[in-house]
Amino acid sequence: MSTFPTSITCTSLSFAWPDGTAVFDDLQVAFGPGRTGLVGVNGSGKSTLLKLIAGELTPADGTVRVAGEVGYLPQSVTLDTGLRVDEALGVAATRAALHAIEAGDATEEHFDVVGDDWDVEERTLATLGELGLGHIDLDRTVGEVSGGESVLLRLAALLLRRPDVLLLDEPTNNLDLYARRRLYAAVGAWCGVMVVVSHDRELLDLVDQIADLRSGEVAWYGGNFSAYEEALAVEQEAAERMVRVAESDMKKQKRELVDAQVTLARRKRYGQKMFDQKREPRAVMRMRKRTAQVSAGKYRILHEEKLADAKERLDDAVDAVRDDDEIRIDLPYTAVPPGRNVLTLLDLELKYGARVDGGFDLRGPERIALIGRNGAGKTTLLRTISGELDAVSGEVQAHVPTRFLPQRLDILDDELSVVENVARFAPAATNNRIRARLARFLFKGAKADQLAATLSGGERFRAALAALMLAEPAPQLLMLDEPTNNLDMASVRQLTSALESYEGALIVASHDMPFLESLGITRTLLLEGGELKEIGREAVGYPS
Template identity: 75%
Template structure:
């Protein structure tokens, strides 16, 4: 990649957190034009890298150069609820000056503030409309819009600013399906340089190249995520084949070394016998003995070196094979038999006004997807079922032991270790049993003693899931609120494997349709102004939902 086409250049980058935890060491990165999907395991440094490029963090060593203006959308966006929409968009000053001129104030400072941007309001409203926010006026406050709309507003501000480089960190988190589609459209039409960190497969299908951050370096793959998976599969098949070839070579070198030892032992035995029987003069025998020792030493060294080289090739081949661990769980006490009552809702009115009219039941090991617009009340409903919120009226009765995995993952005590956190939920379990179970969630040995506050997003999710599933009594109803937020692809696969092994009833609130389909959902429920109702998965997938409920 030529320097002229490079828009982000990281050279010899080194960065560590204040506690000494290293993230990058002599890291190199060069990003050129186009849309780049940055992927990698949780904790590998994707978000940290974007913050470094955006200038929010400073490297200990090395340099970061960017060509042009940089726009950055962080993963966890916090906006002041008192801000007006035009302030979030960054046009409040220009707009105020424009209004003052229109009102007849000819002050120079107003014209200076406007510059050439006389159509700022029209452009802002057009951008809002492009993102599905045309109903939001420029004078509204952030406190009047949903969290998903706040994310889109921040994206609108970046689009209006027209940066040369756009950095997006998990931009679809907390966005409903309707908002996601708007964001997909904005990404697809972006003509500048874009780097997006995401676990959202549909979003990653829109990129031009994939940058896989792994083991402190980046590997590049041309094309979208599907092309990446295909290339990786071919790469891994070749790597596994090389391992088999290298293993066969090691075995062959071992056999040849063993045969050499046998051959040398026989030669020594025959030489000693000839000397004992005085078939050759002593001086000749000693000369032959010295020659044989030199020859034997050379032969042993040669075969030992070949064996060491073969083992080195095997180690090198094995390093190319990815062996990411998967979660393994066995929960014998979570089975819910068909027909068993699990949950009953009756004439339920939730806080903030959402209603579930009539009677609603969950029976047996149903797997339910709860979908709906941002602000429809999905989280409120789950928290009410979990007993964290009291309903305004009506009943929410759980008939089996249950657990709730909140979106914010605030179940853990940051000051306690992973093992100690699990012990809080299973006070009668022995330390050995807790650690044996935690090993199935990839917390082995000293990792189980790691404070929860030091965990990465994916690690924290695994620890929280372990604490809930290993709790006593074992949950027969598990409720998850946006569980794939902040998870990398490998962690989503692990979550899918864990839920495949779970035999209880499941209610999952999510906007991630591919994930929902991967965990065997048996019933799709839509929560909107009309209450709670069954819908067909094809309606969710294709967007054919009831009027007034765009997804």
């Protein structure tokens, strides 16, 4: 735990969703100055904890105390597209008052609005420049910027406010490589209190300490994420060693209990033999029998207690070993023979200006990475291929069953349970079959009946992926749009493992280069300047 004075204190914190799903029960945690990376498996409550600290949610019990103003960047950033940029940044009123004063209107209320913030425009433009948004005019509307730029705009608004505490929930979601570098720089320069939830290793390597949220409790590790992984590996090695010791001890206690039972049985037979032969007076023999029974009882209880103690030590040792569940996805009927025509694009012009000149063919089980800056049109292209958007001109011909998983994960109906959502895509499947398949996506028992609206980001991704994978017919062309945005690192590894077994064609739009590299990408397409072109990986700094 940090030795700095605490700035955030959560005492006896309890919270549950309206359907009764418990998230925290008597959580105790405090955060001090510096940058803290809050990690944990999907569904452990990381985003919920940030919302409780920010005041977005109210705890069922306990208290949250924060020293100073809180700035909060949520996982899903939504800005009114009709707002001017200066309004989104929170400086519109100050700018207007300043411009009025400069125009000769010396009304007192203008001076009250400006206060001491006479350099508001210079400070605003400097902040935008540091985040790579220097090209955005303050009088433009938010609707004119890309999704990644809107995330950085929201961050710029927080930085301009200069809050005492900054909470960031998956801030690199939807950011291209260039925008991520800007965000890393802003995080690295932050001097106040920061708590950041992220699956981005590069970002987490900028923090000062790691808070690991697991089973409703927080464990602290000094240093960045790389140091945390090393410490965790040492812990797990020791925990696994303790399991082996405890298992050996339990086997020993079981053997000793069996030996004790054999010894007691032998004594009992000998005592009965003496009784039958009546070699001693009846009163003496009865006394010996009672004494032997008491002694045998104590002997048996002693060994049973030793066995129970050994079992308890084994259970404790097993609990200390992390056994995070893994997604086990089998993808039936997805195989595509080499050379088979999967997708054809002909002289395609998309909405918002992007285009594919000439023809483009995807054949066989190819794995294509689709990259480009925020706003280049990657999502528009995938939505057009999937049939969600109409092309302005040209043709899209999909020759196999196709499924598209959008980054918004809006294929789920929030009012339905996970089971009911999957049933929409596979109406012919029985309830038992759906539940059996959902168990492979870690939705077991009551989890499968949870409403989609109450799912965490990672759980929502798993539910959406399950709905597509269990759909009928099974997809032979799978398109994923920023699939790692809401996944913890364990889930990214699980998704990678699942996609390794997928035998169909794959198109993945992502800014997560290590993830793309792990998929065995065969071709890389860059969408830039409105044109789609195939490139070598080194052209964009793609890892070799």
